[in-house]
Amino acid sequence: MNREKWIEILSEKWMLLATLLMCMLPLSMGIGLLIESMPLLQQYRLGSLIRNSAWSPAEGKFGMISFIVGTLWVTGLSLCMAAPVSLLVSIYVTQYAKPWLMRTIHIVMDILAGIPSVVYGVWGVLVIVPWISQKLAPTFGYSSSGYCILSGGLVLAVMSIPYILHLQIEIFRTIPIELKEVSLSLGATYWETIKHVLLRQARRGIIASVGLGISKALGETIAVLMVVGNVPQIPENIFQAGYPLPALIANNYGEMMSVPHYLSALMFASLILFLIICLFNSVSHWIIYKINRI
Amino acid sequence: MKYIPHLLRSRKRKILEENIMKSIMAITTYSIILVFIYLILVISWKGIPALSWEMISEIPSGGFYFGKEGGILNAIIGSIYLSVGATFLSLLISIPIALYLNIHLLHHNRIKGGIRYLLDILWGIPSILYGAFGFILMIVFHLQASLLAGIITLALLITPIIIRAFDEALQGIPEGLLEASYAMGLTRNQIAFHIFVRQAMPGLITATLIGFGRAIGDAASVLFTTGYTDHIPTSLDDPTASLPLAIFFQLSSPIPEVRERAYAAAFILTLIILAISLLIRLCTSRLSKYQI
Numbered sequence: 152m153n154r155e156k157w158i159e160i161l162s163e164k165w166m167l168l169a170t171l172l173m174c175m176l177p178l179s180m181g182i183g184l185l186i187e188s189m190p191l192l193q194q195y196r197l198g199s200l201i202r203n204s205a206w207s208p209a210e211g212k213f214g215m216i217s218f219i220v221g222t223l224w225v226t227g228l229s230l231c232m233a234a235p236v237s238l239l240v241s242i243y244v245t246q247y248a249k250p251w252l253m254r255t256i257h258i259v260m261d262i263l264a265g266i267p268s269v270v271y272g273v274w275g276v277l278v279i280v281p282w283i284s285q286k287l288a289p290t291f292g293y294s295s296s297g298y299c300i301l302s303g304g305l306v307l308a309v310m311s312i313p314y315i316l317h318l319q320i321e322i323f324r325t326i327p328i329e330l331k332e333v334s335l336s337l338g339a340t341y342w343e344t345i346k347h348v349l350l351r352q353a354r355r356g357i358i359a360s361v362g363l364g365i366s367k368a369l370g371e372t373i374a375v376l377m378v379v380g381n382v383p384q385i386p387e388n389i390f391q392a393g394y395p396l397p398a399l400i401a402n403n404y405g406e407m408m409s410v411p412h413y414l415s416a417l418m419f420a421s422l423i424l425f426l427i428i429c430l431f432n433s434v435s436h437w438i439i440y441k442i443n444r445i
Numbered sequence: 446m447k448y449i450p451h452l453l454r455s456r457k458r459k460i461l462e463e464n465i466m467k468s469i470m471a472i473t474t475y476s477i478i479l480v481f482i483y484l485i486l487v488i489s490w491k492g493i494p495a496l497s498w499e500m501i502s503e504i505p506s507g508g509f510y511f512g513k514e515g516g517i518l519n520a521i522i523g524s525i526y527l528s529v530g531a532t533f534l535s536l537l538i539s540i541p542i543a544l545y546l547n548i549h550l551l552h553h554n555r556i557k558g559g560i561r562y563l564l565d566i567l568w569g570i571p572s573i574l575y576g577a578f579g580f581i582l583m584i585v586f587h588l589q590a591s592l593l594a595g596i597i598t599l600a601l602l603i604t605p606i607i608i609r610a611f612d613e614a615l616q617g618i619p620e621g622l623l624e625a626s627y628a629m630g631l632t633r634n635q636i637a638f639h640i641f642v643r644q645a646m647p648g649l650i651t652a653t654l655i656g657f658g659r660a661i662g663d664a665a666s667v668l669f670t671t672g673y674t675d676h677i678p679t680s681l682d683d684p685t686a687s688l689p690l691a692i693f694f695q696l697s698s699p700i701p702e703v704r705e706r707a708y709a710a711a712f713i714l715t716l717i718i719l720a721i722s723l724l725i726r727l728c729t730s731r732l733s734k735y736q737i
Contacts, residue, residue, distance in 0.1 A: 155632060162634040166545035169538045173604065174563050180574065183581040236473055243470035256474065259481045262722050265655075266484075266715065267662025269689040273696060273711040274484050277491060309480060342463035363569065370571020372665040373693060397573045397665070404580075404669050421577040425570070432569040436562060 181425060188419035191412050200419070206383040213416045215423070217385045221300065221393035222424075224386055225375060226368045228304025233311045233368075234361050240312075241319035242345060256316075264313040272377035275306040280378055288390045295390035298380035303393065306378055307368050315364040322356035322442075323349065355438050362435030366428045372397040396424050485715070492712025495705040501713065505675045517710055520691035522677050526592060527667065527687055528660035531599035532607075535656055538600070539607040540649070544637040547615040548623065561612075568605040575602040576666035583670060593681040595671030602666050603656035610655050614648020615641060650728045658721040662714060664689035688714050 191200070191213065203214025244253050284297030326349060334344040350357075380392025381402060400417050503516035542560075550557045579598030588594045618641060626636045642649065664687070672684030673694065688710060695707035 155635075159632045159634045162541070162637070163549065166541040166549065169541045170545050170560060173538065173542055173567070173608075174560060176601065177563060177566055177570070180570070180578045183578060184574075187581055187584075236477070239470045239473040240477055243467075243474045247467060247470070248474065252474065255478060258722075258726075259478055261725075262719065263481055263484075265658050265662075265718050265722055267664070267689055267718065269662070269664045269692050270488060270711050270715050270718075271484075273491075273692060273708065274487055276696060277487055277708075278483075309484075312477065340459050340463050342466055343459065366569050367571075370573060372571065372573040373689070377693070377696065397571065400573055400577060401665055401668055418577065418581075421574055425574050428570060428574070429566060432566045433562075436565045436569075440558070440562065 177429070181422075181429075184418055184422040184425055188415050188422050191415035191419050194412065201423075204385060208410045208413045208416065211412065213412065213419075215396075215420065217383050218394055218396045218399050218420065219423070220385050221379075222369060222395040222397075224300045224389070224393055225303040225307060225379060225395050226365060228300060228389065229307035229311060229368050230361065230365060232304065232308035233315055233364060236308075237312050237316040237319055237360075237364075238357065241316055241323055242349070245320055245323040246341070246345060246349070260313045260316055263309075264317070268310065268371060268374040269377075271306055271310050272374040275302055275374060275378040279305050283390070291390070293388065293390040296380070296392070298378060298392055299390045300379060300386055300393040301389040303375045303379035303395070304389070306374050307371055310371060310374060311364045311368050314367050315360050318360035318363060318439075319353075319357060322353050322360065326352050356442055359435040359438040359442070362431050362438070366431040366435070369428050369431070370397055370424060372401050376401055396420050400424075485719075488708070488712055488715050491708040492715075493709075495709035496712060497709075500706065500709055504677060517686075517688070517691050517706065519675055519677050520686040520688045520710065521713070523592075523671075523685040524661050524688040526678060527595050527599060527671065527685060528657050530592070530596035531603060531660045532653060532657045534596060534600040535604045535607055536653065539604045539611060539652075539656075540642070542604075543608050543611040543615055544641060546612060547618070548633055548637050548641065551620075551623070564605050564608055568609055571665070572602050572663050573665040573668075576669040579666060580669040589682065590670060590672035590684050591682045592671060592678050592685045595667045595685060595687075596681075598666045598670045599660045599663065602663060603660050606659055607652045607656040610652035611645065611649055614645040614652070617648075618644050647728055651725050654721050654725050654728070658718055662689060662718060664693055 195213065200213055201215055201219070203212070204216045205212040205214045206217065240256070244256050248256075279302045280297035282297075283299065283302055284295050287301075288295035288297075288299075330348050330352060331344055334348045335341070339347070375395055376398040379395060379398060381394050381398055382392040383394045383399075384392070386393045400420055403413070403417060499514065500516040501521060502518055503514070504519045505515040505517070546557055546560060550560070575598055579594060579601070582588070582597065583590070583594050622640065622644065623636065626640050631640070667685075667687050667690065671687060673686050673690055674684045675686070676683070678685045692707045692710045692714065695703050695710065698704055698707075
């Protein structure tokens, strides 16, 4: 009996400790990044770091704006493609399609979500990059190497569709069938029911799923890094190379120890990314939490 | 009477609109499946010709990075060490947390909700930030880029993923089972590890496999923390190669033979991931027949 009791106490303490550790993790991550980026923040003003575009660590210039703009471009492009596509697919598989198509889409979604980002990168280099440099860019009258923000956006769209789709299918499934039946019995066609009843009911859920898609796309590193070109500039059109924040962090890990403030600048970039992602994440999860409670 | 043609016309237009939208949606759905098949085909078509026994059974030798002989055994073994270690370490934390949420905190809805909320946020943090955090931990604890640092970072990355998957399985257990176990006089520890773990075993195996798959394919977090080497690591302090980084480095090479190897390595990695998803499907269908 005594031994049983000890095991009980021990296991409960371990459970509590593990839970506390995990709950402290977001906070300690934020604080850790903040402390490591302190040397840079003490040397430079926050506003000038974010507003300047000159990036030359050896000369002590750490302007972040081109990286922030690059991140926004790639994320925005991928969302413009991924969000409508996944909305159309999720409506089709939940409302019109036969069960086997639903099952197939589920399998495809699971595997696509599991494929490592470096494989998407290889695919992007093999397929998307040549296609853009040889076909798409000349059609619009631009010349491009193919390593550009449009390639990054395309690869990212394929990667984020499974996540957005998964959430949206869940949302459309939870809408009570009675709402649909009422609308149909009033003589609305199936599509009108979807347009006026389902989409209105699912509005907040769709916003939340897109928010989560944004936070997923913001942090995607390797696949984007491989196709986006990595030139620190503010891109003027989508066929030019860009340089998103995660790519900056991943690309310079080797040389960051040798230049003063370099490490700190990369940690500051991580901090910006961390804050934006946490913001999108927490708002989206808050919306989902509210929906589930009703 | 004179309104009927008008009504008919609008009815026709409605049906036309429905049909147009329906076909757009159908085309989009099938094109997703096509993109998926295309992706797998491209990776196999480029990878299989470059694959050889030498590639998966030897470590890089002298002229490897100029297209000479050698293989990527170091990366394969390194990746397996990293992901097995990370999955094991992560299970030590995630099993207790998931059980704690579903047994001890079952009726504390606010605390439970708060913890799940935090875990959801952690789930969404990208691997590059875990890599940066792992790097900070390395600075704090004076670690070198090593197998150990990589395992710790990867474990942090996959813990929220494993908890979420296991937690979903545990939430499906009927509350009556918990009450019946209390009525039998079992302690909470016995309930957790003898009844709940057994009951949610398919969920636990699925969660472990998902975590393992994520760990083996992740490149951004090990970039900072494990370094890269041509040798097979012999201790926890050694830097370690990993499959995703091998692909990444070899693909950026200007020499075609080296790039070919990157395609082959990508094919191997894709095969591993496909095998894991197949295993997950088998587990969920086979094992769930023993559940209540």
